[in-house]
Amino acid sequence: MTTPAQPADTAAALRDAIRSSDPQLSKFRPLPRILAHDDFDTGLHGWVELGGNYNGKGEYGSLDRHFRDFRPPQLSSCNFFDVGTHGAMSGTYALKLATRPHPGHTATGIRRLTMSGRGLLQIEAYLAYKAEAVVDPDAEDGFGDMEWDGNRHPSEAQFGAFTVATDLCGDDGVRYHTVVRYQNADEQGNMLRQWRYPVVPEPTPREHYEGKVDYPYATDFTAPNPEDWRTYGQPQELCMNEVPTKVNWHYLRWVIDTERRKNVEVQLNDRLMDWSEVPVPIYDDRYGSLENLLNFYFSVRTLSGQRNFLYLDSVVISADW
Amino acid sequence: MRESQTAVLERGLELTGECATEPFETPWAAEARWFVQFLEPGRGTVSLRTQISADGLTWVDHENAPVNGEAAGILTAPVRDFGHWLRLVVTPAEGTVAPLVRIVLSLKE
Numbered sequence: 158m159t160t161p162a163q164p165a166d167t168a169a170a171l172r173d174a175i176r177s178s179d180p181q182l183s184k185f186r187p188l189p190r191i192l193a194h195d196d197f198d199t200g201l202h203g204w205v206e207l208g209g210n211y212n213g214k215g216e217y218g219s220l221d222r223h224f225r226d227f228r229p230p231q232l233s234s235c236n237f238f239d240v241g242t243h244g245a246m247s248g249t250y251a252l253k254l255a256t257r258p259h260p261g262h263t264a265t266g267i268r269r270l271t272m273s274g275r276g277l278l279q280i281e282a283y284l285a286y287k288a289e290a291v292v293d294p295d296a297e298d299g300f301g302d303m304e305w306d307g308n309r310h311p312s313e314a315q316f317g318a319f320t321v322a323t324d325l326c327g328d329d330g331v332r333y334h335t336v337v338r339y340q341n342a343d344e345q346g347n348m349l350r351q352w353r354y355p356v357v358p359e360p361t362p363r364e365h366y367e368g369k370v371d372y373p374y375a376t377d378f379t380a381p382n383p384e385d386w387r388t389y390g391q392p393q394e395l396c397m398n399e400v401p402t403k404v405n406w407h408y409l410r411w412v413i414d415t416e417r418r419k420n421v422e423v424q425l426n427d428r429l430m431d432w433s434e435v436p437v438p439i440y441d442d443r444y445g446s447l448e449n450l451l452n453f454y455f456s457v458r459t460l461s462g463q464r465n466f467l468y469l470d471s472v473v474i475s476a477d478w
Numbered sequence: 479m480r481e482s483q484t485a486v487l488e489r490g491l492e493l494t495g496e497c498a499t500e501p502f503e504t505p506w507a508a509e510a511r512w513f514v515q516f517l518e519p520g521r522g523t524v525s526l527r528t529q530i531s532a533d534g535l536t537w538v539d540h541e542n543a544p545v546n547g548e549a550a551g552i553l554t555a556p557v558r559d560f561g562h563w564l565r566l567v568v569t570p571a572e573g574t575v576a577p578l579v580r581i582v583l584s585l586k587e
Contacts, residue, residue: 200481206486225489228500229485229486229487231503233503236532236533236534236563242562253503255500289535292535
């Protein structure tokens with residue numbers, strides 16, 4: 158017998174070997190410690206509508222207007238009018254976030270954890286995005302840049318954006334968000350296909366309570382002012398696949414560093430993006446009640462007013478601590 | 479354990495006319511119950527009708543008879559044997575005032 162020269166390497170190799178034989182996990186590349194593996198064939202796994210803060214009386218009027226209606230997630234079998242049950246990437250069910258048919262409306266699903274260390278933190282997901290199908294002989298055959306031609310379909314331009322983001326706090330109330338958005342199209346249906354990030358922290362219910370902010374219904378809650386968003390890199394075309402009832406699953410992987418409060422990298426399918434220079438603004442004020450806060454959320458926002466959907470087949474959150 | 483989910487579909491609805499809740503996918507559930515809670519004093523009556531759908535786009539009334547009641551407190555309606563989508567149609571009688579309504583869908587496997 159010999160003692161391994163690099164026990165840590167051996168442990169990593171064993172983890173890789175075991176994971177590669179597991180059909181559920183082998184499609185992911187988790188960091189050493191898996192905090193959550195959420196396959197929505199087995200329930201909601203704690204993904205819930207992001208709810209705003211309310212007063213001690215539980216009064217509706219104390220909720221921020223733009224935080225009141227983020228919609229409950231649904232366990233969807235990806236059911237469509239033309240093919241019936243499409244099913245998920247694995248099994249039958251996916252988590253579905255669905256907006257209202259209202260321009261600017263956002264649906265959210267948030268996962269609430271806390272940090273037991275600092276360092277690299279990663280979220281991976283298999284996702285698909287769609288605008289709601291239309292069955293109406295009077296409907297338009299085009300929207301924005303997309304005119305039906307047997308390949309292109311107006312629904313592609315009716316999908317606004319999906320976002321994955323965090324809400325993190327620690328070290329005596331230092332709070333910050335890291336945010337990755339895929340902006341597919343604008344209000345007029347012009348195709349953008351851009352990766353974006355905000356340069357301001359998300360307005361909070363405390364700031365509303367203090368009279369600093371007050372936003373109307375369907376405001377972009379992550380960063381309300383469009384001028385506070387920046388574009389990262391070149392556009393990336395994804396696989397919407399022609400019509401709103403074909404579901405193709407995309408691989409998303411995003412790494413941040415909670416020790417340095419920095420972004421690290423984002424991967425969507427074959428595009429690997431260095432996000433280490435993407436800024437992470439922190440709040441000027443310190444927050445209580447949030448020590449070691451570790452929240453991830455996904456959101457979907459319609460700009461066209463057509464219902465927009467984000468489907469998650471499964472999600473893995475992992476860390477190196 | 480049986481799967482379950484409680485979905486708050488409306489939490490600040492002002493009932494000024496007939497309205498339907500957003501489509502909700504329920505393929506995994508065998509039974510459901512609606513809760514319609516009137517959070518502020520109003521007056522009049524409402525009718526609750528469950529609608530079902532195979533695709534989330536086209537809707538038809540469920541065989542259950544509508545539930546009718548005063549626009550006060552909580553009205554509730556059970557439903558079984560539905561397709562893979564549910565929504566609730568709330569119809570207020572003329573002159574009904576219901577300033578703040580919460581609608582909850584409780585689902586069980």
